Every structure is written in structure tokens, then in C-alpha cells.
Amino acid sequence: MKVIQEKLPASQVGLEIEVPADVTQKAYDDTVRKLARTVNLPGFRKGKVPKQILIQRLGPNRIKASVLEDLIDDSLKAAIAQENIEALGNFQLKSSFDDLISAYKPGEAFTFKAAVDVPATVSLNSYKGLSFKAEKSEYDPADLDEFLTQKQRELATLVPVEDRAAQMGDVAIADYEGRYVNDAGEEEADIIPGTQAEDFSLDLEEGKFIPGFVDGFVGMKPEETKKFTVTFPEDYGNEEMAGKQVSFTVTLKELKSRELPKLDDEFASEATNEEFETLAAWQESLEAQLKENAEISTKNSVRRYLLEQLAANNSAELPEVSVNEEITAVLTQQMMEFSRMGIDVNRIFTKDMIPKLRETARPEAEQRLSNSLILTEIAKVEKIEIDTDKFNERLEEAKAELQEGFDEERLQEAIKEELTIDATLDWLEEQSEIEFVPAGTLEAEEAEAADEEE
Structure with a gap:
């Protein structure tokens, strides 16, 4: 069997395979015999269909297509073994199957093209003495303090506040609803979907919502209703609201402050489920x-x-x-x-x-x-x-x-x-x-x- 190899991109090897004439004839004869044994034709017992009748009824192209399905597969496997190619996965036929049917003649040499994946080819050029920058992270004692403070906040007792206005660090329980502000600076009538809530619990801390929203609660007292306008960031996740001005109507229903637990052994035991x-x-x-x-x-x-x-x-x-x-x-x-x-x-x-x-x-x-x-x-x-x-x-x-x-x-x-x-x-x-x-x-x-x- 004559095989011509060609290196292709994407770690493939192209193969042009020429199948000898005697092999193409044998493949044809074997396929006709197999079809004669298995095909059911009206008027004939299974396995007793004469060769010429079989070819006439099925048509020469259908016969050749059946031949080529096995011939190409067997020839490709033989070519890979002959050339000692380490093939990965299935092959890809590069010749048109319809063209191959037209070109195939039993008893004559037959040529087809295919490609197979082969193991990756690695090209090493430079890997020693590389020079580059990297980020160095340092332990900062402030991170430990911040962690412990956050744990204190998580285990804090919420105490109702009635004698003062809201300030940063409090927890506000509020109702709110938002409406777009038009180019004339007027509030539109419809509430924006997703900007309405009741009994919403909000930590009055920077970064908890869009810029300006938390600030709008500072200075409010329980049962007070207030309006304020915020501008949504240009990179806001909801593209429809990005960069838009929204007027919020908020009612502060409850105000609570956090009573932080002491940083002591009892706190450590509670926070770590008695691990420490x-x-x-x-x-x-x-x-x-x-x-x-x-x-x-x-x-x-x-x-x-x-x-x-x-x-x-x-x-x-x-x-x-x-x-x-x-x-x-x-x-x-x-x-x-x-x-x-x-x-x-x-x-x-x-x-x-x-x-x-x-x-x-x-x-x-x-x-x-x-x-x-x-x-x-x-x-x-x-x-x-x-x-x-x-x-x-x-x-x-x-x-x-x-x-x-x-x-x-x-x-x-x-x-x-x-x-x-x-x-x-x-x-x-x-x-x-x-x-x-x-x-x-x-x-x-x-x-x-x-x-x-x-």
C-alpha cells in the first residue's frame, strides 16, 4: 500500500492512501457476497439473490458506497499501522465521498485522502532565566483586626433605636420604591421593576448598595418618609438602569444599632463553636x-x-x-x-x-x-x-x-x-x-x- 504523509496544522497528519487493485476487487466481491446473504428482495429467498439481480436492484452506486465504507476504514487502519503513526481518535475523510464513489472501480487502484490527529508537538524556545514581575502579598495585622470586627458584627445584638436619627453603622428596616427621573428632572409615575421592597433590612455601610442610597437614610428617624435621587453607575449590571437617575421614596419603619460583644475568651468560644x-x-x-x-x-x-x-x-x-x-x-x-x-x-x-x-x-x-x-x-x-x-x-x-x-x-x-x-x-x-x-x-x-x- 502506497502512503504519502503530509504535516497539517492543529497537530494533524494528512494521508494520501493508494489501495492496490487486488484489494479493491476483493473488497467489492466480499461486500456483494455479504449483501447477497443479508438483503431481502421480493421474489427471492434470503441469501439466494443472484449477483447481477442484486446489483441491478440496489444500483451500482449503493453497492460501491457499501464497499467504500469498509474499504476506507480498513485501508486507513492498515496505513496507520504501516507508517507507525500514533493516531488519536477517529480520522477525517478529506476527499468527497460522492467523488470517491464515482472514481472507485473494482480491480483498479483506488486513492483517497484523510487526516488523523496525532499527539501534540511542543516547541521549546526559552524557559530558563525568565524575567517578570509578580505581586507579593504580605500579612497585615489590620486584616486580623478587621476579621475579628466582622465576627463581632455578625454576633452583635440588635438594639432598637428611638431617641436619635439614623447614622452609619445602624441597621434600617424600611419600605422603598424607585422611579426614573426624566430629562426635565421630573419623577415618572411608574415604579421601576425590582426597585420596590417592604420591611427591607439594610446595613448602613458604604458599598452596601449603589452610591448615595445608604447616605439617603442617614439623618432619618423611625416612621419618617423621605425622597432622594441617586444615579446608577455606568457599569451597573442592569444595562437599562445603567447611568440613569432614579428617585427613591423610602419610609424608615425601624432603626437598630449593633451592640458588639466583648473580645474575650467567651466570644472566641462562641464564634468558633468551642474550637478555641x-x-x-x-x-x-x-x-x-x-x-x-x-x-x-x-x-x-x-x-x-x-x-x-x-x-x-x-x-x-x-x-x-x-x-x-x-x-x-x-x-x-x-x-x-x-x-x-x-x-x-x-x-x-x-x-x-x-x-x-x-x-x-x-x-x-x-x-x-x-x-x-x-x-x-x-x-x-x-x-x-x-x-x-x-x-x-x-x-x-x-x-x-x-x-x-x-x-x-x-x-x-x-x-x-x-x-x-x-x-x-x-x-x-x-x-x-x-x-x-x-x-x-x-x-x-x-x-x-x-x-x-x-
């Missing part, structure tokens, strides 16, 4: 956790910008079959996250929405797959090995989480890949020149650049 008996022990644990969170944030930032550098300096040609598998993995992960949040995934991942969701997930899937392939290739080149004890520990953890119904061989391969990528990232970090900047610096620059681009 003393405030000092809880504070020590919280401080350690916040410091660890800062380290994790710094590490995530380093890896994010390191991966960006790798993607800019190296490349991977991705087979479509692998991209589709990664898209499925991305969507599966999203489904699991939604389920943990209590969201009904059946309302999101509908049959009609799946194609759109897959297309939306494609960029992330391609980037994840490309990153993984580049890192795996670097690990091979640099002979980076994983720690055996860490592997065994991670394997036992995974088994305990899965409990049953898993393929241990596949699980081991997945963990090995995970730890290899992790070790490679650590190795690359050691090889890189990193300039650390305060947390939020780079994200602010990116947001500003995005705004300018828009």
Missing part, C-alpha cells in the same frame, strides 16, 4: 492562616505570570481531540463548583446551551492544555522527577476522597502528572528573575490597560 477556648489561641490560629493565605496568593501570582512568559516564549500544537477532552474537563469542573454552591446545574447545562458553553470554555481549555504540555516537555528535557513520598501521600489522600469506583492506574498517572507539573513550576521559579511588587499593582495596571483598549 481562649481568644489568644484563636488569634494565633487566625494569624497563621492569614500568613499562609498571603504566601499562597504570592505563589499563585508568580505562577500566573510565569505561565504567561512560558506561553509567550514556547508553543504547543494542539490536536482537536485533546482540546475537546480538555473542554469537557473544564465544564465538568464548573459543574462540580456550581453544585457545591447549591446551584441547579441542570438549568445551566441544558442540551441547547452545551454547544455555546463548550465554545466559551475553549480558550481556557486550550491555554490549560498548552501550559500542561509545555511544562511536561520541560520536565522531560530537564529530567525533573517527583518526590516518591509526596506521590504516595497524595495517592492515599486521593483514594480516601474517591473511596471506590476508580481506575487506580489512571489515578496514579493523573497524580504523577499533577506533581510533575508542580515540581517543574517550582524549578522554573528558581531559574527566573522575579521582581515583586505590592499586591494589586499588576491587576490595577491590567484593568487600566483594558479600559484604555475599550
